Amino acid sequence: GAVVSQHPSRVICKSGTSVKIECRSLDFQATTMFWYRQFPKQSLMLMATSNEGSKATYEQGVEKDKFLINHASLTLSTLTVTSAHPEDSSFYICSARDTTGGHYGYTFGSGTRLTVV
Amino acid sequence: DAKTTQPPSMDCAEGRAANLPCNHSTISGNEYVYWYRQIHSQGPQYIIHGLKNNETNEMASLIITEDRKSSTLILPHATLRDTAVYYCIVRLVSTGNQFYFGTGTSLTVIP
Numbered sequence: 172g173a174v175v176s177q178h179p180s181r182v183i184c185k186s187g188t189s190v191k192i193e194c195r196s197l198d199f200q201a202t203t204m205f206w207y208r209q210f211p212k213q214s215l216m217l218m219a220t221s222n223e224g225s226k227a228t229y230e231q232g233v234e235k236d237k238f239l240i241n242h243a244s245l246t247l248s249t250l251t252v253t254s255a256h257p258e259d260s261s262f263y264i265c266s267a268r269d270t271t272g273g274h275y276g277y278t279f280g281s282g283t284r285l286t287v288v
Numbered sequence: 289d290a291k292t293t294q295p296p297s298m299d300c301a302e303g304r305a306a307n308l309p310c311n312h313s314t315i316s317g318n319e320y321v322y323w324y325r326q327i328h329s330q331g332p333q334y335i336i337h338g339l340k341n342n343e344t345n346e347m348a349s350l351i352i353t354e355d356r357k358s359s360t361l362i363l364p365h366a367t368l369r370d371t372a373v374y375y376c377i378v379r380l381v382s383t384g385n386q387f388y389f390g391t392g393t394s395l396t397v398i399p
Contacts, residue, residue, distance in 0.1 A: 177331070192313055205387070207389075212373070214388040214390060214391050214392060215326075215332070216389075217386055217387070217388060217389075218384060251339045262329070264331050264332070265377075266332075266387070271330070275335075276324075276334050276337060276387075277387055278334070279324075279330050279331035279332045279333070280330065281330055281331045282330060282331050284329070
């Protein structure tokens with residue numbers, strides 16, 4: 172089945188630095204990928220839709236200059252958290268849609284735990 | 289996409305069937321019902337989906353009421369590894385449509 176790989180699984184960074192998270196579709200091409208954020212004991216919140224070869228679409232209230240998304244190929248999308256602060260500490264999850272799959276649903280990565288100290 | 293309502297938590301005895309309800313009274317005719325689950329600190333995992341008919345796969349069964357305003361996910365023989373948060377999502381099946389997650393049901397399978 173479709174596999175989405177996310178890297179790194181955990182990262183600790185200092186306040187003020189930037190962190191890049193990669194999301195790869197391993198056995199299928201994804202023109203669209205999605206980025207979510209999840210705080211402890213809360214549900215997943217959609218942050219943005221990443222479109223291959225074009226600008227990402229951000230959900231209301233998500234700062235596009237802080238959460239930079241690049242979808243340069245059909246198998247890779249990256250999320251860069253710029254000038255990270257402790258309040259950006261969260262679980263970040265990406266997903267991609269495999270149109271060859273029978274359910275037209277989305278496959279999710281295993282997530283990245285970001286801790287900003 | 290239609291909004292869903294799920295109980296915040298449920299318990300189930302190991303080996304028994306777990307029945308997780310979902311209310312989606314504003315669902316439209318071309319929206320599917322999807323179920324995902326999320327085990328602690330992992331990404332969500334697809335379970336099953338359906339439009340009108342009941343569906344069954346190796347993981348679970350999905351029962352959709354005739355008026356499609358509610359559904360039930362059934363895990364026939366719950367194991368401890370089924371302890372997770374279960375999300376019911378309704379959405380249109382078309383290119384680029386996002387998944388918006390509700391609060392889900394936290395299922396605890398008890399030994």
